Amino acid sequence: MTSVQTPPEVTLINPLPINQDSTTDFDMMALTMAALRFVNPWSVEAKAQWSEKIEPGTPEAKDRVITLVEVSAHDTPQDCWVVIYDRVYDISTFLDEHPGGAEIMLEYAGRDASTAFRSSGHSKAANKALERFLVGELPMHERMYRRPGGMRLSDIPE
Numbered sequence: 300m301t302s303v304q305t306p307p308e309v310t311l312i313n314p315l316p317i318n319q320d321s322t323t324d325f326d327m328m329a330l331t332m333a334a335l336r337f338v339n340p341w342s343v344e345a346k347a348q349w350s351e352k353i354e355p356g357t358p359e360a361k362d363r364v365i366t367l368v369e370v371s372a373h374d375t376p377q378d379c380w381v382v383i384y385d386r387v388y389d390i391s392t393f394l395d396e397h398p399g400g401a402e403i404m405l406e407y408a409g410r411d412a413s414t415a416f417r418s419s420g421h422s423k424a425a426n427k428a429l430e431r432f433l434v435g436e437l438p439m440h441e442r443m444y445r446r447p448g449g450m451r452l453s454d455i456p457e
């Protein structure tokens with residue numbers, strides 16, 4: 300005789316009991332994040348307060364201090380800055396002229412390109428060409444290559 304087995308009774312236990320206050324917690328978190336975003340000094344909206352755009356390679360560029368955070372806001376093909384050996388270059392007009400192509404330089408838009416520039420084996424002429432695009436220099440506390448009393452790489456331009 301065959302007997303029909305009934306499955307054992309299963310009681311579902313919610314392993315994570317829903318906290319009645321979880322919605323309130325979430326709202327508080329969202330509110331805090333929104334407030335932080337509002338006061339965030341790095342917000343892109345702050346861009347308007349940063350340095351005026353100047354003509355690259357002009358004498359004022361030598362005295363202008365530009366922070367890494369400001370450089371990072373210039374990261375498009377129309378407005379492309381890079382840092383090479385602690386100096387800031389606006390290469391927006393050079394992208395299409397670059398013998399190595401625009402794509403490779405755009406990877407460094409808004410960022411430090413020193414090691415990429417160095418390891419591509421650029422000539423002395425390429426180092427000299429940098430001057431045309433100079434718009435400023437990093438503040439002392441953000442520099443890696445040109446610190447007073449620091450060791451200088453022999454091949455970085457004056």
Ligand code: HEM
Pocket residue numbers: 388390397398399400403404407412415416419420421422423424425428429432
């Ligand atoms: C403002 C910055 C730059 C300037 C003025 C510049 C200038 C030049 C110049 C004049 C050349 C021709 C070869 C030479 O004279 O050395 C060249 C080639 C090249 N550059 Fe740049 N460059 C810059 C940034 C970069 C960056 C960030 C990269 C990234 C990796 C790069 C990668 C290359 C490569 C791969 C070549 C070789 C192209 C070939 O031989 O086919 N360059 N660059």
